[in-house]
Amino acid sequence: MDQRLMTIAEMVPECKFVCDIGTDHAYLPIYLLENNICQKAVVVEVKEGPLKAAYNNISKKNLQDCVEAILGDGIKALEKSLYLKEGKDDYTIIIAGMGGNLIIKILSEGLDFAKEAKTIILQPMSKLEVVYEWLAKHGFDIIDESLVKDGNKFYNVLAVKWSGIEKPCKPIDLYVGKKLVEKRDPLLGEYINWKISVLNKIIIGLKKSIDCNGQKINEKEDTLNKLISIKNEMVDILKLLSK
Numbered sequence: 195m196d197q198r199l200m201t202i203a204e205m206v207p208e209c210k211f212v213c214d215i216g217t218d219h220a221y222l223p224i225y226l227l228e229n230n231i232c233q234k235a236v237v238v239e240v241k242e243g244p245l246k247a248a249y250n251n252i253s254k255k256n257l258q259d260c261v262e263a264i265l266g267d268g269i270k271a272l273e274k275s276l277y278l279k280e281g282k283d284d285y286t287i288i289i290a291g292m293g294g295n296l297i298i299k300i301l302s303e304g305l306d307f308a309k310e311a312k313t314i315i316l317q318p319m320s321k322l323e324v325v326y327e328w329l330a331k332h333g334f335d336i337i338d339e340s341l342v343k344d345g346n347k348f349y350n351v352l353a354v355k356w357s358g359i360e361k362p363c364k365p366i367d368l369y370v371g372k373k374l375v376e377k378r379d380p381l382l383g384e385y386i387n388w389k390i391s392v393l394n395k396i397i398i399g400l401k402k403s404i405d406c407n408g409q410k411i412n413e414k415e416d417t418l419n420k421l422i423s424i425k426n427e428m429v430d431i432l433k434l435l436s437k
């Protein structure tokens with residue numbers, strides 16, 4: 195297991211069932227079963243090839259008696275699970291290694307199972323801001339978040355739980371997770387500096403395009419001002435961290 199998968203595993207609470215949506219190699223459920231973090235696992239894959247690979251890995255570890263493998267689409271495929279029919283009281287859902295838009299599609303289409311989960315662990319590979327916004331709008335609380343760096347890439351791992359209470363979301367909350375600031379994640383300073391450098395490039399590009407192109411100027415200026423204010427808020431967080 196690499197650093198990203200280890201960080202995900204560390205955020206999974208002890209539970210009866212782990213449901214790994216888009217399991218691919220099944221490394222995560224194998225680790226969680228071998229370390230007694232869960233008693234049983236349901237692995238879901240939309241493609242036959244990865245599901246077979248997952249099942250081979252599970253069999254090599256002799257774990258097939260505590261794993262249910264389902265060929266299906268997203269969380270909603272858990273309807274086919276016999277394990278969850280037995281006892282739908284203590285399960286954690288993992289959706290990792292997928293784009294943010296796909297993650298929120300999977301959550302939206304499997305809302306009933308998502309709402310009842312003990313915890314949902316999400317690890318989006320892109321469009322993090324879309325995931326933060328969707329969670330806040332749909333009454334899912336972020337109970338924990340961790341950063342992990344593998345090579346020169348940052349990954350965010352979120353532990354969420356449904357409360358049904360919609361939260362207001364300020365623009366900065368979509369750029370830097372509140373939990374990361376609250377708990378002063380060890381990688382936060384480095385992460386914010388990287389985010390600022392990305393924002394700076396976008397801001398420079400926008401300024402140039404406003405200078406060269408008279409069309410939609412107000413719209414672009416609004417975006418520019420919004421990005422500059424987010425960048426300033428990030429600088430304020432950096433100052434807070436250095437105190």
Ligand SMILES: C[S@@+](CC[C@H](N)C(=O)[O-])C[C@H]1O[C@@H](n2cnc3c(N)ncnc32)[C@H](O)[C@@H]1O
Nearest residue numbers: 215216217218238239240241244267268290291
């Ligand atoms: C990049 S892999 C990530 C594997 C593993 N979760 C990880 O984090 O290392 C994404 C996997 O999700 C599967 N997948 C994509 N959409 C899915 C869906 N709607 N339902 C189930 N599996 C899906 C893909 O077939 C692929 O095997």
